Amino acid sequence: MTGHGSKLPRKRDQAVVALLTHSSIPEAARAVKIGEKTLWRWLQDDEFKEAYRTARSEIVRHAMVQVQAGMSKAVQTLMEVMVNDEAPASSRVSAAKTMLDLGVKSVELEDIERRLKKLETEISGRWQ
Numbered sequence: 001m002t003g004h005g006s007k008l009p010r011k012r013d014q015a016v017v018a019l020l021t022h023s024s025i026p027e028a029a030r031a032v033k034i035g036e037k038t039l040w041r042w043l044q045d046d047e048f049k050e051a052y053r054t055a056r057s058e059i060v061r062h063a064m065v066q067v068q069a070g071m072s073k074a075v076q077t078l079m080e081v082m083v084n085d086e087a088p089a090s091s092r093v094s095a096a097k098t099m100l101d102l103g104v105k106s107v108e109l110e111d112i113e114r115r116l117k118k119l120e121t122e123i124s125g126r127w128q
Contacts, residue, residue, distance in 0.1 A: 015039055016052050020059060075099075 011032060018028035019039075029039040042048040081087050082095040 012042060012048055012051070015042060016048075016055050019052060020055055075102075 011034060014032045015028065015034065018031040019025070022028040022031055025039055026036050029036045078095045078099055081091050082099060084092065
């Protein structure tokens with residue numbers, strides 16, 4: 001029994017990776033060479049769920065860093081298409097609409113942030 005117990009953490013780590021890299025639970029279970037039922041049971045375990053959730057969050061954070069790094073180039077591309085008289089009208093309109101949408105969302109987000117800070121200040125003032 002000790003041999004099996006010592007493999008379990010490594011198998012669980014492998015299962016987390018497999019869940020992140022395979023499109024289904026059956027595929028992930030096969031990749032780790034465990035039964036689907038075992039993987040389903042592990043997914044009900046709080047410690048395993050937390051490890052899986054943490055790993056997923058790290059992947060999303062990494063992806064967001066990459067997205068943010070490309071934002072300047074994306075805006076530059078939209079601007080170039082928008083002002084390019086040789087680009088099809090539909091492309092220029094689409095680029096302009098995207099720029100307008102992003103501008104409005106930016107203003108809305110700033111407004112929400114300002115209002116949230118105001119509420120936080122009011123609430124913290126009441127509790128002091």
